[in-house]
Amino acid sequence: xxxxxxxxxxxxxxxxxxxxxxxxxxxxxxxxxxxxxxxxxxxxxxxxxxxxxxxxxxxxxxxxxxxxxxxxxxxxxxxxxxxxxxxxxxxxxxxxxxxxxxxxxxxxxxxxx
Amino acid sequence: xxxxxxxxxxxxxxxxxxxxxxxxxxxxxxxxxxxxxxxxxxxxxxxxxxxxxxxxxxxxxxxxxxxxxxxxxxxxxxxxxxxxxxxxxxxxxxxxxxxxxxxxxxxxxxxxxx
Numbered sequence: 001x002x003x004x005x006x007x008x009x010x011x012x013x014x015x016x017x018x019x020x021x022x023x024x025x026x027x028x029x030x031x032x033x034x035x036x037x038x039x040x041x042x043x044x045x046x047x048x049x050x051x052x053x054x055x056x057x058x059x060x061x062x063x064x065x066x067x068x069x070x071x072x073x074x075x076x077x078x079x080x081x082x083x084x085x086x087x088x089x090x091x092x093x094x095x096x097x098x099x100x101x102x103x104x105x106x107x108x109x110x111x112x113x
Numbered sequence: 114x115x116x117x118x119x120x121x122x123x124x125x126x127x128x129x130x131x132x133x134x135x136x137x138x139x140x141x142x143x144x145x146x147x148x149x150x151x152x153x154x155x156x157x158x159x160x161x162x163x164x165x166x167x168x169x170x171x172x173x174x175x176x177x178x179x180x181x182x183x184x185x186x187x188x189x190x191x192x193x194x195x196x197x198x199x200x201x202x203x204x205x206x207x208x209x210x211x212x213x214x215x216x217x218x219x220x221x222x223x224x225x226x227x
Contacts, residue, residue, distance in 0.1 A: 008154055032213035043117075043203050043218035044156070051212070087154060093213035098168045099144060101216060103156040 008087060010108040019077040021107045023090035028071065030092035034101070035064060035075045039086045047075070047088075077109075085111045116140050117219035119204050125225045126194055133190045134222045136204030143209040144168075145187035146216065147179060150201040162187050163209065191224075199226045 013019050025033065031052040036044035050057045050064045050073075057064050063076040073090050087108050091101040117138045126132055138145060146169070147159045161169035162181045176192045191198060204219040 034215065036218075038154075041221075043205075043220050046215050046217070049215055089156065095212040097213070098161060098163075099207055099213045099216070100158055100161065100169055101213075102158075106154050106156075 008106050008108045010110055012110045012112060013080050015080060015082060015111055015113050017080055019075075019080045019084070019109060019111075021075045021077075021088050021090075021109065023073040023075075023104045023107075025071050025073060025090065025092045025102075025104070027092060027094060027102070028068075030094045030102075032093045032095070033064070033066060033073050034091050034093075035062075035073075036089045036091065037084075037086045038089065038106075044089060080109075080111050082111050082113065085109055117204055117206055117217050119202075119219040119222050121222060122220065123223050123225075125227065127227055128194055128196060130194050131190070131192045132194060132224070133188055134202055134204075134224070135186070135188045136219060137186050138204075138206040138217070138219075139185065140206055140208070140217060142206040142217075143184060144207045145181065145184070146205040146207075147187065147189050148203040148205060148218075150203060150221070152200070156203070160187075160189075194224075194226045196226050199224055 034049040035047040038044045048059045061078045065074045087106045089106045090104045144163045146161045160179045165181045178190045181187045201221045205216040207214045207216045
């Protein structure tokens with residue numbers, strides 16, 4: 001959903017641990033989901049995407065899981081590194097929606113050595 | 114060989130002024146977008162153009178006017194700037210496909226209205 005708070009939720013992890021960032025989406029008609037990483041002072045950078053005909057997709061060190069029943073999306077990062085520290089956004093879209101992306105509020109990932 | 118570029122990177126101006134932000138993409142994409150990111154990091158789409166035609170126009174004050182001279186460029190002109198317009202503005206582009214497609218974002222323009 002489009003919740004906005006004073007501070008971004010933060011996930012703190014130790015270097016080398018696995019990270020899981022969760023996202024709830026709002027539109028049951030959404031059929032495309034995407035994760036972006038935004039480092040300080042930069043634009044959002046594509047990480048991985050998934051369409052609604054799949055429930056899992058893997059990339060390099062990242063996995064996205066989609067649970068359409070509860071409208072939940074998660075991003076798993078294996079062996080988290082300091083360079084993974086950033087704000088992570090999930091976004092949803094649907095076919096016929098002119099590729100309009102609806103972004104979630106974002107989660108800050110802080111990786112500690 | 115920047116994919117999506119924006120100018121300027123920073124823009125500081127007085128209330129009431131008119132300003133423009135330029136965006137160019139060299140990816141050969143058909144669709145371009147403008148997003149606004151507020152101080153709480155919330156990203157929201159403002160406009161989208163496909164082959165120079167406006168296809169998404171969210172509830173944005175008509176002081177904001179996008180202009181697409183060709184499909185590689187999408188500029189944003191803002192009239193009578195207000196304090197609440199202070200934000201980071203991102204341009205993005207995507208290829209047209211049979212469904213939603215990945216959007217590539219520019220580095221952003223931080224607009225500060227004093």
